[in-house]
Amino acid sequence: MSERRTISRIRPNAMALRALAHPQRLRMLGLLRIEGPATATSLAGRLGLNSGATSYHLRQLARHGFIEEDEGRGNGRDRWWRARHESTTFLEDDSDEDALDAGIAFAQAALNAQIALMQRALERHIELPPEWRKASTISDFNIPLTAGQAEALVEKLHAVLWEAMETAPQLGAAREAGMETVTILLHAFPRAPEEF
Template identity: 70%
Template sequence: MAERRTISRIEPDAMALRALAHPVRMRMLGLLRIEGPATASGLAERLGLNSGATSYHLRQLARHGFIVEDEERGNARDRWWKSAHESTVFHSDNSDDDALDAGIAFAEAALQNQIGQMKAALAQYGSLSAEWRDASTLSDLIIPLTATDAKALIERLNRVIADAMEQAPKLGGPYPPDVEPFTVMLHAFPRPSEEGNEQ
């Protein structure tokens, strides 16, 4: 583990959350955070898009402060983009319906992205080394708690994860030998009723 460092975060408003809720923008931001700076053409190739659509999505991400131009790379013809922050902090805002709706739209898009990542991880599980298989888990735990106790538990778990992030190398690489981006997804909620799961 590296020395402890500060994790840069963005806490978007409702309008920015709506902009990020687009699945292509979410994937672009993830690629820029994890793999480092890229051009519109490089991202277009990775995502199977044309460069015009990619440039449009990049401008939207930049407009809302998620990415910035990487001035150390490229030139007037070849613009490079990088993530402005390592993490997006989303707190549900129940103060008005618009903020709540924007938060739900973002959460739905994020969940779809996470489901895709989990499926890809499971498909590649058999080809992982024994060490990485041993370090991976898929857990489903249900604990009877009050809302206050549940919030305290989430805060403790988030502190543990934040501590690990602060001691790890910065996202975007390059990484030391044997170090890879490791995904931790935390989903926590009151268990939905069986009736609520019926289609």
């Protein structure tokens, strides 16, 4: 088992969550977290944007504490940016109506990005080597539970996933041959009675 490391997290306020809910900002932060530091020009090329718009979105992400300038790279003309945290936590305290509304708006943007990510994964599934097809899944489980039981189950699943993340190499860092970034999406919710 690898040595455990601490996963850096951010718990943004409502204003920061609203800023992050922009689809391009969400994608930029994801790329900086997964692939490591980048310039506005390289991110613009990856995302099909102009560098002016990309620079604006990067400044907004920095303003709200999601990213920072990577001072050890580049020069005066070539600014590099890096993610400040590996994870964003939200919707943990729903006592504040504004925070709840902002959390829902961010969750909607994140869900849209996750759906697109799953669609692309499914489209390339047939191209994967057999070992990666076997290691991939699209699953759902419907289990009768009380709210307390559901919360306990989600906490157990999170504990397993946090442990896996804590013992894995940091995103964007060197890794052993054959190791890929694996995305695991976890959604848990009470099913509406009218759904079939």
